Amino acid sequence: ASNIPNGTGSDPDLGNAPLPPPLTCSVFVQMVQDPTQFDVLVMPNLYGDILSDLCAGLIGGLGVTPSGNIGANGVAIFESVHGTAPDIAGLDLANPTALLLSGVMMLRHMGLHQYAAKIQTACFDTIKEKKVLTKDLGGNSKCSEFTTEICRRVQDLA
């Protein structure tokens, strides 16, 4: 459902665009009702912890959410933020998407944009097609099968 009108939407001429009216509700209300109105958000540590998990919940959970930690001089660590899942470790069942997309973020950080775009497209297309999915996404393929499918698509994109 739409909420109190407060955004002007995207504007091609950003330089002269009027600022949208200030949000009357908290970001948590807005994020739950209409997350598409947001683009980039910056915030202190605790709010980031809470809001990033909230947004992960909106897009499918921590199994598909990538993240990166950027420091000075380009030092960075990219990681998935889901748990260690000891119950399915070593059984070829886990969903590699979060870590794979974190790797894509890493490639972009390193300036290898072409490779990043290819892998991301392959990964998204595989998920979109719904034929080869791991259990947490509703399928019954193995992790290696999912990976092979992505590799196949990467090859086709080359």
Next chain:
Amino acid sequence: MAAHSAVLSVSRIINPIWGRHLGNTVKVFGTTLTSHRNKTLHVPPPAKYGGRHTVTLIPGDGIGPELLSHVVEVFRFSCVPVDFEVVHVNSALEAEDDIDNAITAIRRNGVALKGNIETKHTMPPSMKSRNNLLRTSLDLYANVMHCQSLPGVQTRHRNIDIMIIRENTEGEYSSLEHESVSGVVECLKIITRSNSLRIAEYAFQLAREKGRRRVTAVHKANIMKLGDGLFLQCCREVASGYPDITFDSMIVDNTTMQLVSKPQQFDVMVMPNLYGNVVSNVCAGLVGGPGLVPGANYGRDYAVFETATRNTGKSVAGKNIANPTAMLLASCMMLDHLKLYNYANLIRNAVLTTMNETRLHTADLGGQGTTSEVVQSIMRIIQSKGQLTADI
């Protein structure tokens, strides 16, 4: 025997939740007195004369005044035996006289209905939030919000029924900040054993009273080991006294993730102040927005009712498009508190029936209805129930 039962019934009128404990006025986890405003040593008599209650009304800023005028209108129309003592609080003044008057009025009447008082960012940081001052001075330690999916409002998730109990007086809202080194600000988050025990006790009592099965404590004790750790420990202690109610805990970031994916798993939630703000806003968004959910602030002696998400709604003020539901439902909670159950149910049912009409939905629900149309519809439904009403 008759005198004995008369005393018992008076004690229940004075304090519905704690009525049975009235014999023990000094409780183990008593109030933490932080300022001269809090010195009350006895339960004041209810402001009820000649069968009519007097309630303090604080219009506040933004949409507060117009929404509260609608509440007054509906009450007058339904012949509710409540008179309002209006106290204005000017948020632009640095002096605290206005808010002191409001606090005195609430002490006098015991109950209040309020709009949100704006905390202007242009004022100096030494000026405290008026709403916060009110809550701490009156020791309104429990903020209670009941989030329920409404049948007439389309939302992604259905069948949500969560009670959120938020500690209302300390935590991150203690307003204790300092800048010992330029550019480095330290902000103190206060968690006390007594207040944590108190809020946990309130949560479990309420859960038991409402027949709820599960209480979840929301925290971040893995990082704030001492602060939230203490809160969690207090919740566990209180939980041990309620074996019929399941107790579990969840870290706040996981909680928000679960709320947006599977909110039906939650029953009653108890948490410190800031997480309460976050979780109540998320839940309000889940059930349809801040225009729909009422909130209540309870202390040992006083109760103040308002909208749950405490918005001033400046951008929609004066345009007749604000949703009056939250404030009207808050006024029904107030009527329940005053034990005017028939009036409360009458108005509440009229409000909820009106909410089922999609064509009356206001802008925040994606419709084009006006506030006055909604209020007219509510009054028409009340009239159709055959109760005594004044002229429209």
